[in-house]
Amino acid sequence: MEYNKTKDIFYIMQILGHNNIKNTLRYTQLVNFEQDEYVCKAATTIRQASELIEVGYEYICEIDDAKLFRKRK
Secondary structure, three states: OHHHHHOOHHHHHHHHOOOOHHHHHHHHOOOOOOOOOEEEEEEOOHHHHHHHHHOOOEEEEEEOOEEEEEEEO
């Protein structure tokens, strides 16, 4: 679950106390996140984007001059 939040495999390896990354990869593959739900927001200014990041939204991409963000429900 923590890997899905952080996307930092080395951080997870440290938390789990693994010496070999293969062990950590094995555990991160066990959880199925296909049913994840997100709240999506768009920002058109730097201030809006900053506010979204400060409350935990993750930047996804830019479309038509709007930056798209998402946050797990």
